[in-house]
Amino acid sequence: MREAVVWVFGAALAFFVTAGAFLLLANLATGPSEESLPPDPQPSQSGPALELSLDEDQLASMEALPDQRLDLGVENAGDEDLSDVNLTLEVSSENTALSDARYYRETVQALEAGGSVTVQFYLDLSEGEGPNPVAVPEPPRKILEVRATTPTGVSTVKTAILPL
Amino acid sequence: MLAAVVLVCAGCMPADQEASIPPLSAGGRADPGLGPGTHPLSSGPGYKGSPSWSPRGNRIAFTVDGYVVDKPLNAGEVRRWTTRDFVAEDVEWTSENGLAIFGLVSDPAAGAGKAKVPRSVYRARPQEGSPEVEEVATKVLAMTPGPEGMILALETGASESELALMRDNGEVDRFGSKPVDGRVTSISLSPDRRKVVLAARVPADRPFFELRVLDLREDTHRRVARLGADLEIIGAPQWTKQGICFVAGKEEAQGGGSATPLYDLYRVPPGSDSPEHMPGVGEEFVASSIRGSPDGERLAVIGRLNPNSPINLYILEAGVLEALTSNEDMEIKTGPDDLAWSPDGASVAIVARGALSEEPRVRPGPADALLEDFYNLYEVPLELTQGAAR
Numbered sequence: 001m002r003e004a005v006v007w008v009f010g011a012a013l014a015f016f017v018t019a020g021a022f023l024l025l026a027n028l029a030t031g032p033s034e035e036s037l038p039p040d041p042q043p044s045q046s047g048p049a050l051e052l053s054l055d056e057d058q059l060a061s062m063e064a065l066p067d068q069r070l071d072l073g074v075e076n077a078g079d080e081d082l083s084d085v086n087l088t089l090e091v092s093s094e095n096t097a098l099s100d101a102r103y104y105r106e107t108v109q110a111l112e113a114g115g116s117v118t119v120q121f122y123l124d125l126s127e128g129e130g131p132n133p134v135a136v137p138e139p140p141r142k143i144l145e146v147r148a149t150t151p152t153g154v155s156t157v158k159t160a161i162l163p164l
Numbered sequence: 165m166l167a168a169v170v171l172v173c174a175g176c177m178p179a180d181q182e183a184s185i186p187p188l189s190a191g192g193r194a195d196p197g198l199g200p201g202t203h204p205l206s207s208g209p210g211y212k213g214s215p216s217w218s219p220r221g222n223r224i225a226f227t228v229d230g231y232v233v234d235k236p237l238n239a240g241e242v243r244r245w246t247t248r249d250f251v252a253e254d255v256e257w258t259s260e261n262g263l264a265i266f267g268l269v270s271d272p273a274a275g276a277g278k279a280k281v282p283r284s285v286y287r288a289r290p291q292e293g294s295p296e297v298e299e300v301a302t303k304v305l306a307m308t309p310g311p312e313g314m315i316l317a318l319e320t321g322a323s324e325s326e327l328a329l330m331r332d333n334g335e336v337d338r339f340g341s342k343p344v345d346g347r348v349t350s351i352s353l354s355p356d357r358r359k360v361v362l363a364a365r366v367p368a369d370r371p372f373f374e375l376r377v378l379d380l381r382e383d384t385h386r387r388v389a390r391l392g393a394d395l396e397i398i399g400a401p402q403w404t405k406q407g408i409c410f411v412a413g414k415e416e417a418q419g420g421g422s423a424t425p426l427y428d429l430y431r432v433p434p435g436s437d438s439p440e441h442m443p444g445v446g447e448e449f450v451a452s453s454i455r456g457s458p459d460g461e462r463l464a465v466i467g468r469l470n471p472n473s474p475i476n477l478y479i480l481e482a483g484v485l486e487a488l489t490s491n492e493d494m495e496i497k498t499g500p501d502d503l504a505w506s507p508d509g510a511s512v513a514i515v516a517r518g519a520l521s522e523e524p525r526v527r528p529g530p531a532d533a534l535l536e537d538f539y540n541l542y543e544v545p546l547e548l549t550q551g552a553a554r
């Protein structure tokens with residue numbers, strides 16, 4: 001009985017030693033590929049950055065009518081002051097066969113580093129030309145695409161999809 | 165012992181490496197909610213459908229909100245073939261540079277009643293930079309690519325159809341065979357490209373569906389099977405090594421009173437004239453649309469293992485059903501023309517989008533880069549088939 005226990009213990013010990021050796025070799029062999037992988041994207045710690053925010057509760061309250069108010073939050077999340085931040089808002093239909101896009105533009109003259117501003121838009125979300133009931137069997141949603149750009153090339157885009 | 169083996173295997177995969185691979189951007193996600201390996205072929209808004217691979221497999225054509233576009237498989241440049249007032253329902257390649265389009269020119273005055281308007285087939289070719297679209301046949305009921313051009317089913321009477329060949333030069337020649345009784349609803353080509361199988365609704369006291377086969381060499385057609393009066397064939401029957409396969413069913417009311425179509429997959433085995441339930445899919449399987457592979461060995465099926473399971477793309481081969489997608493929360497389009505095999509039989513194109521929401525959604529990035537919010541095309545490679553579905 002004692003011999004059997006010793007034998008089992010010895011076999012287990014030999015196995016774990018061998019497994020450990022394989023583990024070590026495997027980690028050594030994959031070393032270079034780890035280095036060649038691109039690093040995790042890190043959040044920008046410096047330089048210019050723009051962020052846009054859309055209030056989803058306000059979006060949910062919108063109707064397919066003219067004069068729908070939208071408060072667009074614009075934040076300079078970088079560490080450099082920005083000037084002439086151009087905001088372009090395009091309202092279009094999910095149905096790309098319809099050519100009823102409407103455009104709205106505003107400019108924020110100056111936005112200091114870490115600062116934010118709310119810009120109001122009054123949108124016409126009323127229906128344009130009617131969708132083709134044969135080509136598209138379901139009512140198209142509205143698409144709001146907001147783009148912020150600066151003359152120095154800083155830009156950001158957000159898109160809202162509204163089931164109006 | 166088992167724990168030790170797991171320890172060794174786990175040790176071979178450095179944790180750092182697993183964690184340090186960044187996720188792909190929305191424009192090129194490895195897993196758009198349909199399972200690993202699925203690759204988006206389009207992006208942005210638009211009600212897309214009817215994908216069709218070019219003969220060399222390097223371009224894909226499809227409909228968007230009624231018009232027709234095509235694009236290289238792995239690039240974004242979209243070429244538009246028809247105008248906004250067009251309502252294309254199906255598109256097929258006639259050559260590397262030509263398309264056959266099944267549809268009609270939109271008439272706003274006709275409104276929703278357009279569903280009854282006869283369809284035409286148009287030939288589209290790139291002409292000095294801008295596509296030229298020409299109507300070549302009217303009163304067309306269905307079309308399928310054939311060995312010498314498109315094969316068309318034409319409406320020639322209230323209860324009579326004829327088959328014709330549309331050549332690449334636009335000429336339409338009717339086959340000499342006698343007219344087909346009833347109204348042809350769909351047609352498709354056999355893998356050996358010698359026969360065409362068609363479904364026809366035959367008017368009688370109680371209308372019923374028939375399956376017929378046209379032999380292109382002998383220019384004759386014969387009835388293969390007749391279905392019960394309560395069954396209708398959905399989409400085009402497909403010719404495979406397992407027989408002629410088709411989706412058929414009737415509308416059945418489920419709990420709650422809403423009518424939900426429950427369609428089954430059937431086949432007519434070679435040499436038989438009796439439809440039977442397709443073996444290998446299970447009694448509860450709900451089929452939506454099917455396509456036979458170019459070599460006839462496999463059948464791509466969009467369906468559900470049971471009425472409550474998610475809809476997925478399956479491959480049926482030699483009586484074995486395998487799931488090709490692992491749908492999490494996507495809505496796979498189930499129209500009869502919303503799936504297509506690549507010419508080499510290595511991939512299937514499907515159309516899908518994320519589940520619709522009644523709440524607004526805000527996404528980073530421009531609208532034309534979004535995927536799940538709109539119906540988009542996805543390439544599903546066969547090589548990643550994961551295990552049997554059942």
